[in-house]
Amino acid sequence: MVARLIMLGTGSAFPTHSYNSCFIIKSDHFTLLADAGGGNGIFERLERAGIAPAELTHFVISHAHTDHILGAVWIVRARINLVKSGKTLPPLHIYANEPTVSALIEICRLTFLDSYFSMIKDVTDIHVINPPSQIVVGNATVDFFDVMSENVKQLGFRLTFTDGRSIVSLGDEALTQQNREAAKNTDYLICGAFCRYADRDIFHPYEKHHLTVKDVAKTAQRCDIKHLILYHSEDSTIEKQEKYAHEASAYFSGKVTIPADLDIIDL
Numbered sequence: 001m002v003a004r005l006i007m008l009g010t011g012s013a014f015p016t017h018s019y020n021s022c023f024i025i026k027s028d029h030f031t032l033l034a035d036a037g038g039g040n041g042i043f044e045r046l047e048r049a050g051i052a053p054a055e056l057t058h059f060v061i062s063h064a065h066t067d068h069i070l071g072a073v074w075i076v077r078a079r080i081n082l083v084k085s086g087k088t089l090p091p092l093h094i095y096a097n098e099p100t101v102s103a104l105i106e107i108c109r110l111t112f113l114d115s116y117f118s119m120i121k122d123v124t125d126i127h128v129i130n131p132p133s134q135i136v137v138g139n140a141t142v143d144f145f146d147v148m149s150e151n152v153k154q155l156g157f158r159l160t161f162t163d164g165r166s167i168v169s170l171g172d173e174a175l176t177q178q179n180r181e182a183a184k185n186t187d188y189l190i191c192g193a194f195c196r197y198a199d200r201d202i203f204h205p206y207e208k209h210h211l212t213v214k215d216v217a218k219t220a221q222r223c224d225i226k227h228l229i230l231y232h233s234e235d236s237t238i239e240k241q242e243k244y245a246h247e248a249s250a251y252f253s254g255k256v257t258i259p260a261d262l263d264i265i266d267l
């Protein structure tokens with residue numbers, strides 16, 4: 001096994017049966033967190049996944065929306081608490097675009113005690129990413145790109161292990177005509193799909209700048225993607241996994257996973 005994908009949260013911005021979308025890619029060489037949801041519920045998710053905040057080595061924040069960045073404030077705060085309590089920690093490498101880094105720092109400035117705020121530089125190594133750019137993370141390379149969202153400036157990435165296997169994340173954006181080039185030819189694609197096309201009149205995905213399972217599956221079929229992982233969806237549909245997968249499989253011939261919170265996918 002090369003690595004594991006741990007889905008901490010799979011819900012969209014207003015989930016009631018799940019946590020906001022975020023996940024961990026864990027290998028023998030790194031523990032990378034992608035987004036942190038909308039609050040300190042991230043600690044409960046990490047605990048249930050068996051990951052301590054101190055274990056995190058890299059952290060990518062896709063964009064500055066509430067349901068992705070507010071948990072990041074708590075991750076920074078937790079690292080400060082750990083260091084204050086005498087633990088020695090290497091700085092957490094944080095990667096985000098400029099508006100997201102600015103938002104994170106500003107929220108921390110407004111909500112932390114001065115003595116905590118002044119320690120951010122001691123517990124993090126914040127990298128402002130202006131895509132396209134590449135970094136090396138343990139036994140993988142990470143290529144950042146702009147997901148071409150119409151909604152917000154958002155950072156996507158392709159993580160490629162030394163054996164060539166790759167995983168692409170589009171943040172909470174769907175696979176679209178605008179970003180399909182960046183997502184082509186990958187083993188795993190993680191992206192947003194707000195609801196089934198069949199339920200579009202119930203959940204109004206298009207009004208929220210989101211797409212449906214059918215929309216994403218149709219595009220994925222033409223992009224040489226082996227395994228499609230759909231999240232950031234409404235969470236009120238009963239037996240969602242089965243229903244979503246059924247709609248996706250009508251348009252996409254590869255493997256489809258509709259994860260629930262805390263599901264683990266071996267990469």
Ligand SMILES: [Zn+2]
Nearest residue numbers: 012013067172
């Ligand atoms: Zn979102």
